[in-house]
Structure formats: C-alpha cells, structure tokens
Amino acid sequence: MKIGAAADRLPGYRLQPTLEAVHRFRSAWNRHHKPDDVNKLLRLFRKVDLQDGYQLDYLTLGRGEAGRIWPYARLEKVRSGNPLPPALERIPPDQLISQQPGGALRQVEIDTLYRFLSYERSPLGLTEYAFFVMELWSLKSKSSADEWLSLEPLVVRHAFDRVLRQAGSKLVRVSRPDHYDPIIHWADDANRVLFMAYQPGPVRRIVRIELKVDPAGPVSWQAKEVVASLQRR
Secondary structure, three states, rough: OOOOOOOOEEHHHHHHHHHHHHHHHHHOOOHHHOOHHHHHHHHHOOOOEEEEOOEEEEEOOOOHHOOOEEEEEEEOOOOOOOOOHHHHHOOOOHHHOOOOOOOHHHHHHHHHHHEEEOOOOOOOHHHHHHHHHHHHHHHHHHHHHOHHOOOOOOOOOHHHHHHHHHHHHHEEEEEOOOOOOOOEOOOOEEEEEEEEEOOOOOEEEEEEEEEOOOOOEEEEEEEEEEEEEEEOO
16 A cells, blocks of 8 residues: 555554553443543543543443443533533433434534544544544444444554464455555545454454544544455354
8 A cells, every 4th residue: 555645654553552551441441430431541542632621421322232322521620510511411312312423413522522622733643533532432332342342453563463363274365565554644624544453243354444534523434445354254
C-alpha cells in the first residue's frame, strides 16, 4: 500500500501500548462503577482530553443482548438534581434505545459529548481519539461484541505473524503488506485512519479497517480490504 501526499504513517509500536491497556481494561469493566468506568477508559488515551470541569457519564439503555450505553459529558460538581444534559433529558428512553450512534440524534451526540472532547492534532492524537470513541460507545454493549469488540488490531509485525502462525495450514491466501503501521489520511470532509485487524467469525480473516473521523466528532468504521483469508471453521 502506497502512502499518498496527504497521508501520515503512524509507527505501530507507538499505538500498541494503548491497545494492550484497552485489552486489559475490557476484562475489568464490571469491576468499575458508573461513571468511573468511562473516565478510567478515557485516561488510557493520553492524547485525548475532556474539557476542564467536566466528566464522562452515561445512560444505561436496554437489557440483555440489547443492552448498551449512551455516553455524554457533564459537570463534575453537580449541586443537586439530575446531571443529565437537557438535550438528553427531553428525549424518551425508548427513542434513545432505537437509535444508533450517528443516526437521527447525531446533533444531540455532538452537543452533549463531542464538543467537550479534544485531541492532539497529530497522527497519534487522531488515532487515539478514533479508537477511544469506538471503545466508549461499545463499552458494556452486547451488540458490539460481534462487531467492533471482536476486532483484534494488528499494528505491529509480530501480532500479524502470530495470527498467521495460528492459522497454519488453514490459511487460504495472504497478501503480506510492506508495513504494519496505521495510515492517517487528512481531508477537510473527514480524516481517516487505516489499520489492519483480525476479524473472527464464520469466515476468519485479516482485514484493513477504515476509521472515519467527522470534523464534528463522530467516528464510524468499515472493513475496506481483505489482507488474508483463513479457512471456514
């Protein structure tokens, strides 16, 4: 993969410690009480900041397999009453449950969460922000277990090679890359982070993932390219 003029290459070893810390944190989610859990998650991403005087919090929506959270920022010190932002307080819980991030309530997300977040304007800062937003919305979300949470980012060579070794003779095809570092593409409409990840499931494969960072703050992802295919289980 060639790097264009408006792109930067982020050395994977600079991101790997954060990814390992997030992996450890995932296994301890239930040990933390609300809202300590989301604020501890934020502190793992050193290049991402929350506006002074605010902390993260969230609504718990649904139960069981449909359970997930709706994060927002609020003042750290609340004198009395409900700390929920007025923009969220006006929305019935059933409407929140039916909406996914980036949907009809996108402006509410911006007004109650993203405008309070900032990050270092660098390849590492942008990448950490994109990963943080995805982790935040996926925290304690059953539906994300088969989506974002199932991905294993591969940003260093030994992680990529380990997946290939585990596949062994089941490896169908592989297009070994010339590097393993995330690539950042800068653009006015949206910045993008490309990285490789192992994607389990009925068809196991290594794919190149694109994280799209909207200027207003929302982040989305999609698989862009198959790098290695593993045999069906």
